Amino acid sequence: MLKGINQWCYPEGTSLEDVFTYSKEAGFDAVELNLYHAGGIGLTMDTTPVEAEAISKLALSYGLQLRSLSTGLLWQSPLSSPDSAVREQGRKIILKQIELAAIMGIDTVLVVPGSVSQEVAYDDCYKFSQEELKKVLEEAEKQKVAIGIENVWNKFLLSPLEMARYIDELQSEYAKAYFDVGNVLQFGYPEQWIRILGNRIKKVHVKDFSTKVGNITGFVPLLAGDVNWSAVMEALEEIGYDDVLTAELSPYAIGPKQLPIDTVRHMDVILSTHSKVKN
Numbered sequence: 001m002l003k004g005i006n007q008w009c010y011p012e013g014t015s016l017e018d019v020f021t022y023s024k025e026a027g028f029d030a031v032e033l034n035l036y037h038a039g040g041i042g043l044t045m046d047t048t049p050v051e052a053e054a055i056s057k058l059a060l061s062y063g064l065q066l067r068s069l070s071t072g073l074l075w076q077s078p079l080s081s082p083d084s085a086v087r088e089q090g091r092k093i094i095l096k097q098i099e100l101a102a103i104m105g106i107d108t109v110l111v112v113p114g115s116v117s118q119e120v121a122y123d124d125c126y127k128f129s130q131e132e133l134k135k136v137l138e139e140a141e142k143q144k145v146a147i148g149i150e151n152v153w154n155k156f157l158l159s160p161l162e163m164a165r166y167i168d169e170l171q172s173e174y175a176k177a178y179f180d181v182g183n184v185l186q187f188g189y190p191e192q193w194i195r196i197l198g199n200r201i202k203k204v205h206v207k208d209f210s211t212k213v214g215n216i217t218g219f220v221p222l223l224a225g226d227v228n229w230s231a232v233m234e235a236l237e238e239i240g241y242d243d244v245l246t247a248e249l250s251p252y253a254i255g256p257k258q259l260p261i262d263t264v265r266h267m268d269v270i271l272s273t274h275s276k277v278k279n
Contacts, residue, residue: 001236003267004030004246006070006205007042009259011251016042016055018256020062026260031064032246035071035097043069045096049103056104067244068148068178068203069101070110079132080114080125080156087132094136094147102143108203109140110148110178113166116155125156126166133170140174146202148178151193153216158187160196167200176200180248181232182207182219190227194235201241205248206267221249222266233273245270 005028010019019042023031033055038046042055059066077089097109114129116122133147140147149157149167157163167175177200181190186209194201208225210218223229245267252259 001242001271002029002065002067002244003264003271004028004032004065004067004244005260005263006032006246006248007034008070009247009249009251009263011256013041014256016058020059020064022257022260024062024064025257027264028260029065030067030244030246031059032068032070032248033066035069035073035093035100037073043100045073045093047100049099052100052103065244066104066106068108068110068246069097069104069106070248071097074112075115078112078114078120079129080116080120081128082120082124087128091132091136095139098136098139098143098145098147101145106145108146108148108176108178110150110203112152112154113149114154114156122156130166130169133175134172137170137172137174141172144174146174146176148176148202150178150205151180151183153183153186160188160193163193164197164200167197176202178203178205180205180207181227182209182225185209185211185226186214186218189231191231191235194232194239194241198239201239203243204236204241204245206245206270207248219250222247222263223269229270230273233270 005023033042036044038044073093077086079087079090081087101109114125116125177197179201184190184193208220208222208227210220210225247263
């Protein structure tokens with residue numbers, strides 16, 4: 001498997017050149033870029049095809065692969081919103097992700113499907129988000145870019161059985177799961193999710209979580225939490241997953257170069273577990 005790191009692992013404002021330099025020096029194989037509003041570092045809603053191609057060439061010059069594209073913009077423009085204008089903006093964000101991914105040879109875009117709240121009922125979130133995803137899946141199929149639906153702390157898709165059903169109901173080979181290992185630990189076991197989701201999983205995020213803390217501050221560096229990495233790697237092996245594991249962690253307060261160094265060593269330990277499983 002490949003070792004990847006998300007752009008968010010670096011302090012806000014870190015240049016792409018530094019993101020690529022620090023990632024390569026640490027020993028990563030891939031970097032996951034994010035889509036930002038205009039003015040962000042790297043890919044934005046205003047990025048042109050020429051600019052996207054230049055970023056691809058820049059990554060290649062560092063010997064790094066670009067295999068997935070994330071974004072935080074859908075939290076502000078959720079597909080589950082009761083406001084059709086907000087949902088339309090969410091679709092535009094995903095379509096921009098797909099456009100850039102196709103240009104850059106990226107096969108998966110990460111999508112948060114929606115969020116349940118006091119204002120947005122669970123069943124409405126389910127209905128609205130599926131309706132909107134079906135609209136953008138037409139373009140995803142045309143461009144051969146998978147939409148990776150991520151399990152996040154959004155009070156939605158709280159079981160692997162439901163997530164599998166939700167994806168299957170979209171009736172597209174380009175509707176997939178972007179599985180986040182650490183996000184599950186608050187209410188389940190990632191190895192069980194992996195086996196149930198099976199080949200629906202297109203990409204994997206890795207982070208760790210302390211169940212003793214049990215809230216948003218419980219996310220910790222890899223190997224410092226309660227993820228059973230041996231069981232996770234065994235499950236990934238069983239479903240035949242052999243793509244990239246992408247670290248998605250909060251940057252250190254000081255020393256931006258140190259987090260990738262520490263994280264890649266932790267991933268080496270996790271991947272050694274994979275090697276033992278295979279042998």
